[in-house]
Amino acid sequence: MTLPALETELQAERAHLTASRAALRRMRERAEHLFATGEQVSGDPFSAESLGRTLANRVAELADNPNTPLFFGRLDFGTGEGTGEGTGEHAGQRYYVGRRHVTDDAGEPMVLDWRAPISRAFYRASAADPQGVAVRRRFGWAARAGEAAGELTSFEDEHLDRGEELGTASRILTAEIERPRVGPMRDIVATIQPEQDELVRAELDESICVQGAPGTGKTAVGLHRAAYLLYLHRDRLKRAGVLILGPNRSFLNYIAAVLPALGELDVKQMTVDDLVARVPVRGTDTPAAATVKQDARMAAVLADALHGRIRRPSEPMMVPDGSYRWRISTDALRRIVDEVRLEAPPYGIGRERVRARVVALLMRQAEYTSGESPSEAWQRRMGKSKQVNEFLDAVWPAITPEQLVFDVLCDPDPDGKVLTGPERDAVRWVKPAKTAKSARWSAADAVLIDEAAGLIDRVSSFGHIVIDEAQDLSPMQCRAIARRSVHGSITLLGDLAQGTAPWAARDWRDTLAHLGKPDARVVPLRTGFRVPEVVVDLANRLLPALEVEVPEAVSLRRDGALRIREVSDLDAATVAAVRAALEFDGSVGVIAADAAVPRLAVALATSGLAAGGPDDDERVTVMPATLAKGLEYDHVIVVEPADIVAAEPRGLHRLYVVLTRAVSRLDVIHRAPLPPAIVDAV
Numbered sequence: 001m002t003l004p005a006l007e008t009e010l011q012a013e014r015a016h017l018t019a020s021r022a023a024l025r026r027m028r029e030r031a032e033h034l035f036a037t038g039e040q041v042s043g044d045p046f047s048a049e050s051l052g053r054t055l056a057n058r059v060a061e062l063a064d065n066p067n068t069p070l071f072f073g074r075l076d077f078g079t080g081e082g083t084g085e086g087t088g089e090h091a092g093q094r095y096y097v098g099r100r101h102v103t104d105d106a107g108e109p110m111v112l113d114w115r116a117p118i119s120r121a122f123y124r125a126s127a128a129d130p131q132g133v134a135v136r137r138r139f140g141w142a143a144r145a146g147e148a149a150g151e152l153t154s155f156e157d158e159h160l161d162r163g164e165e166l167g168t169a170s171r172i173l174t175a176e177i178e179r180p181r182v183g184p185m186r187d188i189v190a191t192i193q194p195e196q197d198e199l200v201r202a203e204l205d206e207s208i209c210v211q212g213a214p215g216t217g218k219t220a221v222g223l224h225r226a227a228y229l230l231y232l233h234r235d236r237l238k239r240a241g242v243l244i245l246g247p248n249r250s251f252l253n254y255i256a257a258v259l260p261a262l263g264e265l266d267v268k269q270m271t272v273d274d275l276v277a278r279v280p281v282r283g284t285d286t287p288a289a290a291t292v293k294q295d296a297r298m299a300a301v302l303a304d305a306l307h308g309r310i311r312r313p314s315e316p317m318m319v320p321d322g323s324y325r326w327r328i329s330t331d332a333l334r335r336i337v338d339e340v341r342l343e344a345p346p347y348g349i350g351r352e353r354v355r356a357r358v359v360a361l362l363m364r365q366a367e368y369t370s371g372e373s374p375s376e377a378w379q380r381r382m383g384k385s386k387q388v389n390e391f392l393d394a395v396w397p398a399i400t401p402e403q404l405v406f407d408v409l410c411d412p413d414p415d416g417k418v419l420t421g422p423e424r425d426a427v428r429w430v431k432p433a434k435t436a437k438s439a440r441w442s443a444a445d446a447v448l449i450d451e452a453a454g455l456i457d458r459v460s461s462f463g464h465i466v467i468d469e470a471q472d473l474s475p476m477q478c479r480a481i482a483r484r485s486v487h488g489s490i491t492l493l494g495d496l497a498q499g500t501a502p503w504a505a506r507d508w509r510d511t512l513a514h515l516g517k518p519d520a521r522v523v524p525l526r527t528g529f530r531v532p533e534v535v536v537d538l539a540n541r542l543l544p545a546l547e548v549e550v551p552e553a554v555s556l557r558r559d560g561a562l563r564i565r566e567v568s569d570l571d572a573a574t575v576a577a578v579r580a581a582l583e584f585d586g587s588v589g590v591i592a593a594d595a596a597v598p599r600l601a602v603a604l605a606t607s608g609l610a611a612g613g614p615d616d617d618e619r620v621t622v623m624p625a626t627l628a629k630g631l632e633y634d635h636v637i638v639v640e641p642a643d644i645v646a647a648e649p650r651g652l653h654r655l656y657v658v659l660t661r662a663v664s665r666l667d668v669i670h671r672a673p674l675p676p677a678i679v680d681a682v
């Protein structure tokens with residue numbers, strides 16, 4: 001195209017954007033109108049409220065953010081002329097692909113939602129398999145500061161019908177990947193890559209595990225998959241719910257805006273600790289105790305302790321009823337208890353089942369004697385009678401999850417059937433609280449209490465759960481998640497090389513088995529979109545020492561810089577490095593061993609440099625190494641790697657995580673000798 005022709009074309013595209021924005025505004029006005037009148041038309045207060053909520057969400061979903069493009073791509077389907085090939089129902093059609101559907105007043109599409117079936121071709125069509133697409137157009141976009149509207153600045157065409165394909169050489173893709181990072185995570189709808197799209201659009205009933213090197217887009221894939229599934233199965237998933245699990249609050253804050261930006265406002269995002277938070281966590285464990293408590297064998301210990309409470313009936317039951325006295329023999333009672341045990345319902349439900357069967361036997365006797373069926377009130381009265389309650393308390397006593405765990409920790413696995421002697425000693429409470437109510441529970445205890453609750457009662461399932469940084473899940477945490485996805489599917493995201501917990505996974509099959517999805521597909525992602533090649537090369541050198549089988553990362557980014565410097569004054573060097581980093585655009589993350597963070601924060605503050613903690617909104621963040629997982633900064637300054645490695649048993653894995661947070665530049669500052677793997681790289 002000549003330059004004037006290009007300019008004219010761009011003007012036409014801008015006009016389509018303006019018209020689409022106006023159409024979206026009208027859609028929103030209509031939704032607001034419905035919202036205003038909806039409350040008056042709907043009958044009862046409950047449906048008024050739920051209709052109100054739906055409409056309020058609909059209004060919010062239709063919000064237009066002037067700083068993101070309403071569409072980022074265009075598909076021109078071929079006519080099939082000259083090729084002899086038909087191109088199906090879309091022959092000759094043109095579609096704009098964007099963040100949501102926008103229709104004109106006649107209901108004709110002006111922009112298609114990126115999740116619509118037709119939009120798939122935008123992500124998947126290639127020269128080898130054009131899927132009917134003649135031309136794929138990507139739009140460049142310049143955001144403006146503040147509230148000002150951004151603008152379409154360019155476009156890039158691929159004539160797939162002529163065998164042209166840019167792939168990762170696309171200027172627009174490269175610019176998006178290499179842009180300096182500031183603030184929270186953004187969506188990637190405009191540039192989802194084919195291998196990512198395949199995961200995003202996987203079927204709802206399919207559970208998948210993504211093993212991806214740092215920065216390969218695992219988090220992005222998980223969040224977009226959630227949005228995609230909600231679009232395709234809205235009713236089903238609205239009812240059952242979609243849950244995103246992340247490693248900590250800082251991470252959740254970092255990703256919190258992605259789904260709302262995609263119009264999905266109803267997704268729960270929490271940590272596994274939040275998921276199992278039935279009791280306040282006020283205690284801590286020794287590493288040895290935590291390791292045993294997070295082991296899957298604890299499930300057996302709890303189950304044994306629970307079922308060990310069930311006793312075989314040893315005497316008949318007499319129940320007075322007016323002038324009658326009903327009797328159930330010991331054998332009949334034993335049969336009931338044995339049968340219910342065999343049926344293996346959750347313990348609490350089992351207790352009620354025994355009660356119901358006892359009442360059924362009483363009823364039969366009453367019927368036989370009087371010739372008529374006793375009323376429901378009679379059945380309720382019998383069920384709650386002193387004799388029946390005493391019988392149940394003797395053979396199938398009620399118990400709370402807290403009490404069960406309390407009892408187990410006072411005397412764990414008393415017969416030594418499951419744990420070794422030292423393991424039992426490690427988890428046994430040294431100074432038990434007087435009662436379960438006053439116990440100081442640890443985070444691992446909370447997981448045990450959740451397991452106990454799952455043994456006692458049914459837990460409802462989510463429709464889909466996305467689990468990020470899953471390599472750090474303990475077997476017991478996996479079981480807590482499994483209980484909540486019995487009838488749903490999961491997307492498991494992680495990197496075995498980044499496992500830092502003592503129980504970190506070494507093989508995804510084990511994690512999947514604990515999650516109750518042993519047959520899930522394990523898919524690798526290798527192309528990194530965050531970390532520049534020089535930094536990936538450095539981090540990859542640590543891999544052999546990490547003792548996990550994972551494919552090396554390959555970076556898409558040829559830019560970026562790495563500096564490793566030995567210094568005599570760590571604080572002064574950090575201050576200088578931050579000053580130098582601030583010369584560039586983007587965020588700056590100073591990452592150090594947790595213990596060094598307060599000292600570095602003071603050093604920066606006394607030098608007049610504003611720096612925040614993990615959840616502050618500052619350009620410079622001083623980040624404890626243990627919280628850096630999943631996050632990224634444009635410029636990362638790693639202070640004293642040897643201390644990061646020495647701070648914990650899997651410190652080398654932690655260093656691998658820390659080194660791979662850099663988007664553009666990485667400074668490594670050290671005074672102590674570097675870990676050998678890095679020295680080799682220098």
Ligand SMILES: Nc1ncnc2c1ncn2[C@@H]1O[C@H](COP(=O)(O)OP(=O)(O)OP(=O)(O)O)[C@@H](O)[C@H]1O
Nearest residue numbers: 188191192193214215216217218219220529530630
């Ligand atoms: N297709 C893409 N287009 C543009 N940017 C992308 C794409 N995929 C990933 N990114 C960007 O790369 C960065 C890393 O992505 P993400 O955080 O999802 O990776 P990750 O695999 O979860 O990393 P980690 O292993 O460190 O947790 C993010 O800034 C993300 O927006």
